[in-house]
Amino acid sequence: MFARMSDIDRMFNAMGLLRGRFDNIFSEFDRTVGYGDDWSVVGNYPRTNLYDKGDLFELVAEVPGLSNEDLDVKIQGNYLEISGKREVEIPNGYRAHRNERGSASFTRSLTLPSEVDSSRVSATLKDGLLVLTLPKSEAAKPRQISIS
Amino acid sequence: MDGKDLTQKDQTAVESTRNLRQVTPMVDIYENDDEILLHAEMPGVKRDDITVNIDNGNLTLTGLRTLTMEGAAEWEEFGNVEYQRAFSVPQTIDVNKVKAELRDGILALHLPKSEAAKPRQIEIKAG
Numbered sequence: 001m002f003a004r005m006s007d008i009d010r011m012f013n014a015m016g017l018l019r020g021r022f023d024n025i026f027s028e029f030d031r032t033v034g035y036g037d038d039w040s041v042v043g044n045y046p047r048t049n050l051y052d053k054g055d056l057f058e059l060v061a062e063v064p065g066l067s068n069e070d071l072d073v074k075i076q077g078n079y080l081e082i083s084g085k086r087e088v089e090i091p092n093g094y095r096a097h098r099n100e101r102g103s104a105s106f107t108r109s110l111t112l113p114s115e116v117d118s119s120r121v122s123a124t125l126k127d128g129l130l131v132l133t134l135p136k137s138e139a140a141k142p143r144q145i146s147i148s
Numbered sequence: 149m150d151g152k153d154l155t156q157k158d159q160t161a162v163e164s165t166r167n168l169r170q171v172t173p174m175v176d177i178y179e180n181d182d183e184i185l186l187h188a189e190m191p192g193v194k195r196d197d198i199t200v201n202i203d204n205g206n207l208t209l210t211g212l213r214t215l216t217m218e219g220a221a222e223w224e225e226f227g228n229v230e231y232q233r234a235f236s237v238p239q240t241i242d243v244n245k246v247k248a249e250l251r252d253g254i255l256a257l258h259l260p261k262s263e264a265a266k267p268r269q270i271e272i273k274a275g
């Protein structure tokens with residue numbers, strides 16, 4: 001299979017190359033400029049995190065500068081939709097030098113790992129983060145099985 | 149192909165002690181006759197974790213985002229980061245009167261111009 005020592009050497013080199021790519025995963029994570037690299041996901045705004053806390057899910061979304069009125073959240077079963085509009089206006093009497101934050105309307109739909117009880121969902125907005133607490137529906141909750 | 153040059157890693161670099169990602173916050177900069185207004189987007193950063201430094205015409209903004217991440221992550225698209233950005237500001241900024249406020253993850257920084265730098269209307273006296 002490996003006729004020469006150099007073949008084995010080459011194989012390890014290839015593995016090193018792969019390791020180099022993995023080393024970069026975290027540095028390419030969370031960048032705000034330069035979308036389009038191999039590991040980043042293009043066009044997912046707002047960015048979200050989803051945590052499973054047993055009885056409930058917690059969804060955190062980055063929505064800087066948005067207030068309650070700008071945001072709309074819809075839930076049905078395990079389908080969740082966050083939509084909103086962000087408007088960046090030049091304050092009255094000022095002129096703009098630099099404008100990196102753009103105005104946009106957005107919709108993002110997400111599929112949750114299981115169904116949630118939409119009547120008990122709560123949402124809070126703090127420091128530009130939207131936190132949705134999504135209690136799982138009874139059928140989806142983890143259950144302790146007693147062994148007889 | 150000799151892959152050796154490609155895969156060789158530099159082992160002599162000093163070990164980094166921080167592993168927090170540094171990212172650049174997006175900013176808007178506005179100006180009127182009295183001040184320069186800067187809006188920086190820092191979602192998830194608390195008021196106490198923001199520092200604004202003005203030193204010799206250099207303005208440095210930093211914001212530390214530490215999220216409480218509990219439970220098993222189903223997916224994670226953002227994490228703990230350090231927002232950092234530096235600007236040159238004109239010397240005519242009155243450093244003592246700089247004000248900053250944080251609202252909905254947006255830092256608003258008011259940089260008032262000193263009296264001498266403000267545009268002045270010159271009154272023409274009747275001769």
